[in-house]
Amino acid sequence: MHNSIKIGVIGPPAIVEVIRETLRSFPNFSPVIRASNRIGDAPVFAAEIMGQVEVLLFSGYYPYKIAKEQVSFTVPVHYIPLTGTGLYRSLFRMYRSGKIGGLSIDLLANQAVEKVLAELGVPASGMHYYDGVPYRLEDMIQFHLQTYQQGKSAGALTGVKAVADELTRRNVPNEWVIPTAQDISVSLERALLSTEKRRNKESQIVFGLIQIDDYNQLLERSHSEHDVQKVKLEIHRLFLDYAGCLDGHLTSLGGDEYMFVTTRGIFERETRGYKFIPILIDAKRSLGVSLSIGIGFGQTANEAGTHARLALRQAKEFGGDICFIVREDRSVIGPVEMAHPMVYELSVTDEELLMRAEKAGMTASYMSKLMAQVSRLGKMEYTAQELASILGVTLRSSHRILLQWLDAELVEIVGVEKISSKGRPRQVYRLSFVDELEKVR
Structure with a gap:
């Protein structure tokens, strides 16, 4: 078929x-x-x-x-x-052969067995349950064998055929509990x-937004209107070829921005599971331009388009020349072109932490940027200079923000970094709020 x-x-x-x-x-x-x-x-x-x-x-x-x-x-x-129906059948067979007085049982939950026994009107007091390491066959066999030889059971119920076969070989009455139809x-x-x-997910609509980094500077480098049009044509041809590889549809949104539409299954295959975006390399090699790309997944076209815009914003905030993906649950994958893309939540949902952060001037945008940095580098400790670069603020603003975060116990000072014999030591801050988020998750 x-x-x-x-x-x-x-x-x-x-x-x-x-x-x-x-x-x-x-x-x-x-x-x-x-x-x-x-x-x-x-x-x-x-x-x-x-x-x-x-x-x-x-x-x-x-x-x-x-x-x-x-x-x-x-x-x-x-x-x-293994559920109640298979257990009913095995218990019925044991009962019919007169072996229901006491049983040794493995891999079946006590509650499930006792519920079935209660419905059958059989006392549960003579049941002995295996509580050793699950699926260690020799231990399970010995458990059934000893229980039977000591006269504590009249037979065994097992969920493993190898155990049932060995018990049969040793003349221990048993039933292999198997699933019913x-x-x-x-x-x-x-x-x-x-x-x-x-x-359904493979046929899900995927929206992609491509923005040319430093587009105006690129055009200014052109010596004539002819050169400008030629550059635009080359860019359009490059994007058109890429959309063709994705079996997608390309649309120019004007100026430095393009949009393409494809399906998730094709996109996953072409990106080798979100690890490879060839157009980023091709644009640099052939045209000398870098791109910011945002990919959006969603249950509807509107949702996918919104997520593509959010992903593009993440790429721009990261510094461009990169691709991010926002999935239908608003989690983020990226940067895609890196060897080990990080996956993190686009938004933080811990209300208590958000309230503290908001009072201390830590916006959701700042928090997402810092979490993305931690996910990418695995680094929790930064200087004020490094944080200023990550957040896109001045060094003075970074110091002011850090004082507020210290008061709110969102960060802590863990040491100093001496950069030269004459320079003043820089304080090193640990992003302790990330530890709180990990505990919540």
Whole structure:
């Protein structure tokens, strides 16, 4: 089917067959199945088929956990949890065989088991729960074995097939609690929803605003009107080629500003996951100009356009020759052209801190600039001269602002910096308000 969604299914053959049968009710899914009773195969299978599918589904938490530790997932990943329905079935089988008097149980929450037992009218006093390291198979096997040999239980309930197989080999009555068709259906619905969200996000409208830095100076360097028009034409051609790479639409907003529209999926692929904006390099190499670029994501075109303007403002405040992205949740990614783009909140939402900051003259703009600087450099300590440069104010204003922030306990003096034998030492300030924000988050 052209519109089918490829889903990778990984688990033991017994569960995979149930999943395969349940998938008949999900015509949108085209399964790629890997089945094995060896738990160690889960990460191998995941790495093998991840590039072929849009979503992965594991038969349970254990194979999912092992795969997650070894594989970096690039698609949505789900596992089928053990819920009440599978527990009902296993308890019923144990009850029918007369083994319900006392049980040893692993990987199932006490509350879930006791709730089911209460509904079945079975006493919960004889239940023994494994509380060791999760998924350490040998420990789990020993727990069930000892509980049974000591006469504390009549059998075991386990969520791991390898444990069930070993207990069977040692003649310990047991039930492997596996998900039911209902559990599988719920997990498949969640998997379907995640891929649809992903597809919707891929087709999301992206607005980009490009502003030419020092545009007037660029034109002034031209010797004639002919040269001016030639420069404008070259710039327009460069932007048009870039929009073509994005399968986008370019519009000149007049003068030094252009806008392009594309989709998020294409933009993510062309930027290699928000790491590379080739037009910044091309503009410098071919025309000797630097650009400020703001990219906006949003649920609507209006929202994306607003966020693009906010992102452009961030790029200009950073000094230009850079790109920033504002996402739909108003978080910021950038600078994109750097090796390790930072991600930070565009606005601070801690009301108490904002009130203190506002009284001390620390505007939201100042706060965002400082947080961006900390995110980019990992540096918390600055001199008044450095802060003046970051905030775009005079040194005198920087000293005045710092006195207010000291009084409000937003910054603290942590030392001095001696720059020369004759120069006066500079005080070094720590941005202690950033520590408060980290605690809140």
